[in-house]
Amino acid sequence: MLRLQGRARPNWQEIVESQGLGFHRNVPQGQHGRPYWDESVHYSFALAEVEDLEGVVEELHQMCLAVVEHVITTKRFADFGIPEWLHAPITASWKRRDPHLFGRFDLCYEGKTHPKLLEYNADTPTSLVESAVIQWEWMTAVHPDADQWNSLHERLIDRWKQIDPGPLHLAYTATEESGEDALNVAYMAETATQAGLATQVLTMEEIGWETGLQAFVDSQHRTLGALYKLYPWEWVIADQFAGGAIEAQSSGTPWVEPLWKMLLSNKALLALLWELNPDHPNLLPAYLDGPRDLISYVSKPLLGREGASVRIVTPAGVTENAGDYGTEGYVFQEFWPLPEFDGWRPVLGAWVVGDQAAGLGIRETAGLITDNTSSFVPHLIVG
Known part of the structure; x- marks a missing residue:
């Protein structure tokens, strides 16, 4: 694993915006004033390193599913701060195996020691477009003979075909002002459309509750069946119509991500992973x-x-x-400090789609905490 200097394309802003990455202008910059998308540097991995990371991601994914089974079986919902009225619906969602779509493991790794899990973004992961599209297009334009750990697009299409939820609404909240959520949902709609699904993008604020039908409807009064929501479950359950949202999960067209993912999008997961897998080399x-x-x-x-x-x-x-x-x-x-490369600290965002490792996105920060001022940088597989 190496961090290599390069040269940004003179018109990189226009290029990435033409590929959909428009929100980068609205992301707050850190103290060094770096743009959100920074192609003046990139990381290079050996194929063996990527193959090792793929194995780690898929093992972590299975360990996380085992945590869900453990919580359901032992009724340890209190560790997650989940109210009692949700215990039975989450249990039912898990027992139905309501289908899951994807997630992103944030890893600490420098190419020498075991990758360490920092956290799991299991319900509403972002940086999807940068990972799946923008860095791939950069590679094909600048390093056409290289490769990349990146099968996100194809795997998302295949996963939508497996889930096959029928007509699909996809929603994000209009309160997110940078445009990042809107972009991620628009891209997800594209993958679902390519999988053969009829799609409709809207905001969460456009979803209404039809009293007569006792159902959620969109702005054109069409009943919502399947819903992909870039809107966390902890916000849904605090809504006035949370009961209706929970009841909708038993209709045969559950929302994506499913209700049981509340157990994986909560950082109590980290403690239970360690309890059930003490001294595992990829856990802290x-x-x-x-x-x-x-x-x-x-x-x-x-x-x-x-x-x-x-x-x-x-x-x-x-x-x-x-x-x-x-x-x-x-x-x-x-505390496991992020490795330092030229004064910058990368976090590896390793994607899983369905049950398979699917790609990598890297964010860098100068500080010890990766926040919303970090920069996304591309990567290559060389050799």
Whole structure:
């Protein structure tokens, strides 16, 4: 694994925008003023490294599914802060095996030691377009003889064919102002369309509750069946019509991601993974009742996003990001610093589609906490 310097194409902004990446202009830049998409550098991997990462991702995925089974069997919902009225619906969703689509494992890796799981984005992962499309197009234009760990597009199409939910609505929230969520949903709609599904994109705010039908409808009063939502379940269950959303899951056309994914999009997962797989080489010690004997640790809110409300405690001091998360509780995970390449720290976002490893996206930051000022950089497989 190497970080290599290059030269950005003179008209790179126009190129990536023509490929769909328009929101990059609206992403806040860090203290170094880097653009969100930065093709002036890239990472190079040996094929053996990628093959190892693929195996790690698929093993982690199976371990996560085993956690869901454990929580359902032992009724450990309280560890996740999930209210009692949701226990039975989540259990039913799991027992039906409501279909899951994809997720992104965030890994710490430098090409030498075992990759370490930092967290799992299992419900509403983003950076999909950059991972699936933009870096692939960059490779074919700039490094046409190289390869890339990137089968996201094809695997998403195949997975939609397997799920086969019928007519599909896809929704994002209009409150997300950068345009990132809208782009991710539009791309997901493209993959579903290529899989042969009839699709309709809308915002969550356009979805209404039809009292007479006792059903959700879109802005044209069409009943919602299958719904792909870039909108986390913890927000859904806080809505006025949460009961209707939960009831809709038993209709035969459940929403994607399924309700049982609440157990994987919650960072309590990290503690249960460690409890059930102690000393696993790809896991870090993590606990729900405090840092225990950890000398250096990270406290992460169970439902936090983009590094908000994260606190790193080491003998050298404390580093923290402000945020509004944390009332739901925290997990305490051993601090495993990101590797440093030329003053920058990469997080590897390794994708899984269905049950298969599907690709890689890399975000860099100068600090210890990866947040919404990080930059996305492409990668290659060489040799």
